[in-house]
Amino acid sequence: MSVDVVVVGGGPAGRALARACAERGVGTALVDPNPERRFRATYAAWADELPEGAPVAVSVSRSRVVTTEEHAVARGYAVLDNERLWRLPASVDVVAGRVVGRSASSVRLADGRVLSGRVVDASGAVGGSGAAQTAVGVVVPAGAARPFVDADEAVIMDWRKPPVATTADPTFLYAIPVSATHVLLEETSLARRPGLPLAELRLRLHGRLAAHGVAVPEDEERVRIPLDGRPRDWAFGAASGLIHPATGYSVAAALRRAPVVAAALAEGRPVVRPVAERVVHAMWSRGLASLLAMRPDEVPEFFHQFFLLPDDHQRAYLGGHGDLRGTLAAMLHLFRDASWAMRARMAFPVRTAKSAGTPG
Template sequence: MDVVVVGGGPAGRALARACAARGLGTTVVDPNPARPWRATYAAWADELPDDAPVAVSTSRARAVTTAEHLIPRGYAVLDNEGLRRLPDEVRVVAGRVVDRTTTSVTLAGGRVLTGRVVDASGALGGRAAQTAVGVVVPAASATPFVGPDEALIMDWRKPPAAATSDPTFLYAIPVSADEVLLEETSLARRPGLPLAELRLRLHARLAAWDIAVPEGEERVRIPLDGQARDGAFGAAAGWVHPATGYSVAVALRRASVVADALAHGREVERSAAERAVRALRLRGLAALLALPPDEVPEFFNSFFELSATHQRAYLGGPDDLRGTVQAMLRLFGSVPWVMRGRLAFPVQSAKSARTLG
């Protein structure tokens, strides 16, 4: 094999497809290739490549902070089957990697696979996490939260019930023509907010509108500050955005770039700009974690009052150093003086205390 991709998630499979399209013999090592994908992957539509498998999309989005913000930007939910699909020439090997070098991997049981090895096995380590609990309800039942042709990116209004002071928001997006995902989300916490607390809040929101709790739920835990590894791809390379938890759009968009590098024998490594952007975003994560719970909606109100250019620069790819710096400076200058002090000198997180659940 020319390339061995370790990890069979959305990022690993995107890279495998791109490598195969360039004639590279490609193997994907997936510890459980038959396991269903229960996560919902979404992104801003303009951040996706043209061939991204979109299941449903909206033409606009909305955010509720201390005010309501209408965002004239398309939002897309991805089709998991499309993300999973691989061409016939890609070999999928079920197994757990116990050792790897840049040119070989050893599986439990002793089997060895050789080729250029790319780690796409996901985020590793870190203490801060985004957590969420969601349910899918009929679109008609979700009208108190989200309108037609709309994605509710975040609604920071407090739920009717909560056992802690940690800030959470409601995320509501269409997942089909007649269904909507309602998800109670803790954007960032060290450690992640327990799922039991998120479930309590989500059920309280549903009960306030007499919406029956359906069977089954989506559970989310996204490490936000995991180790970024050289020679890796996707979340393993540190592409998870600490302010959003997003990484799939970047992986889909950059799969062709990395596949070209592999096809020409170049090293897969992070640029200086990418390292700097990640350091800045982790600094932003520390500042966000240091804010008192009641100030978080105010912080995001300031963010959504930024220009569309600055919003996109901060939320976008992992190597736009100039755009990231400009957006962070503009946001810092727009918040109240007291908040500026907290952002400039983040100390012990206001959201790091352990809670029951």
């Protein structure tokens, strides 16, 4: 088969790019080992980071963070519609197969088929040193979730300690509505090398639920996001380094960038990340190193300081992929306001406390 563009990987980023290419009239094939598999993860983002027309399932007008104190965040939050994220135009050729070889202009599948076209790797993050975000979540009726989150609200982080834990690793509760009637409650380890085991996260989540008399559903959501994967050539999405290494977010950035990359492919231009984006990513990676170096008790205090920053600094650091000036200003402001001990962690993140000194 010969097409203009071959997208390898059928996740949210790969499908967003295939969709954007098709909308420009670019002949597109999408290759995935199991292209009929629906998305089971919950994808969400700050509402103001999503492009116009993004497939939003439910949104809230206000957000909250609990660190050593409670912070109201003046930003809406949105959960994406997985069915619309998954759906592709009929003009996209969907190919079920496992890629075993690739170049810039073709891919070879395990069954011997060869697809020719400009190849874009959207198969996800790989490599790195093992730093990961992990989480275990359950969906409960909105009424049962009221001890954790109010109506028309998202709790982005609640760092209050769970009633049960076997390690000192800091984790937070993430509580967001996924429909008009149900809420996702997820125990999350923001960053650890290696990722905090799911069994520990499950224990903590169940402890939080039990403390409020909330029954534990049978189904659960399990999350593992590599945070320091190596960006690859001819890539898009997590494979190109779009995962924010200090937060794990990437889908909103992929949805914003897909039309830009599709335009470059349609015009025969190279698909490269701007220099400013690469520099910002390096700065974020420095932020990840600082998080990994902090003692467990320092992490909530760090986020307390972060959410005291002006709104524009918060937005720049959390999602400004190409905003070098804003990201630098946010980091300098945070460093200036931090304690001397916290400054030392930021300036000299030489030892990963959560992996070197924490069991589990």
